[in-house]
Amino acid sequence: MSVIELNVLDELIALRRELHQYPELSGEEENTANRIKAWLETCSPSQIIDQIGGHGIAAIFDSETEGPSVLFRCELDALPIFEVGQPKWRSKEDGKAHLCGHDGHMSIICGLARHFAENPPRKGRIILLFQPAEENGAGASAIINDPKFSLIKPDYAFALHNLPGRPLHEIGVKSGPFNFASEGLIVNLVGKTSHASHPEDGISPASAVAEILAKLPNVPQELGYDHRTALCTLISTRMGGKAFGVTPADARIKATLRSSTNAAQQKLMHHMQELVKQVARRNGLGVTLNHREKFLSCQNDPEATNYIKKAAKNCNLALDELQEPFRWSEDFGNFSLVAKTAMFVLGAGQTQPQLHNSDYDFPEELIETGMKMFVSIADELCG
CATH class of the missing domain: 3.40.630.10 (Zn peptidases)
Structure with a gap:
């Protein structure tokens, strides 16, 4: 031909x-x-x-x-x-x-x-x-x-x-x-700084960051999906500033969620967002969520x-x-x-x-x- x-x-x-x-x-x-x-x-x-x-x-x-x-x-x-x-x-x-x-x-x-x-x-x-x-x-x-x-x-x-x-x-x-649906999630956590010698006077996002990083990749499995149908990939994290004498007040986590169907994607994204909000509330932190680069399946x-x-x-x-x-x-x-x-x-x-x-x-x-x-x-x- x-x-x-x-x-x-x-x-x-x-x-x-x-x-x-x-x-x-x-x-x-x-x-x-x-x-x-x-x-x-x-x-x-x-x-x-x-x-x-x-x-x-x-x-x-x-x-x-x-x-x-x-x-x-x-x-x-x-x-x-x-x-x-x-x-x-x-x-x-x-x-x-x-x-x-x-x-x-x-x-x-x-x-x-x-x-x-x-x-x-x-x-x-x-x-x-x-x-x-x-x-x-x-x-x-x-x-x-x-x-x-x-x-x-x-x-x-x-x-x-x-x-x-x-x-x-x-x-x-x-x-x-x-191919999979995909969407980037940006988690912004906001607490309060303090002198590093008195961390109890501040609200550090450190514990919340550790918990979120540990839990997010497991969300698909907790909802019954395996790696062939859904996954959450941690992309980056940043917390605090350069000074050794100041406790951190803010943190940012980036993650990408992928699913084989749009319905699964919506379900997983909702669960991830609720998880983040709950962790932030328990730690006395403010939180905003932003989304980037949304692809449908x-x-x-x-x-x-x-x-x-x-x-x-x-x-x-x-x-x-x-x-x-x-x-x-x-x-x-x-x-x-x-x-x-x-x-x-x-x-x-x-x-x-x-x-x-x-x-x-x-x-x-x-x-x-x-x-x-x-x-x-x-x-x-x-x-």
């Missing part, structure tokens, strides 16, 4: 390397979006929608014949990590790098734009979405809540993510929970998942029908609220550095494989 000519593949590889050299963080993707828009304009889609959900951009290929609206989504943003690898296309932005493969994912979707320019859908619509702010969990919800979303609202939505540690080109997918629709399985077969690719969801998070889960969605992983090689590692680099041979998968799905749904 050939969906791409060699000269186009060379262009996509060059595009990927250019995107890699000029990464932008979540919410800052203006130049990246402009570069993508310039590429899309050469493909003459029916409509280009920009500035959706921030710097998001969408290209619509409309058959003007009744049929489903099918969305293929990729991500615009990079990570705040210093790249130590030395490819010729190494990041030119110190402390910023495409170390998750979003540069490759964008190239795959840009390849689809070229394909559908030459092979337009026979029915329905194809929507190619370049989404901002995936890494911090803000982008998908911003897209969906943007009034412009009514112009692209899909019936089906598909996405992929490359995944090191799995055989190159292998497709991994499952119906139902595909990706829930793969059975029908949409079957299109992925069929595409893997049509493309003669190895298919791993997964038994358990991944514990990492992806904000593509938000699209499950508005469409039949499915996500799959695309093996990036068993010796490839892991995602978010400072020496990771997207395997460019996956560009054509990702395109083939998405084209096969599009052919099934839109002819």
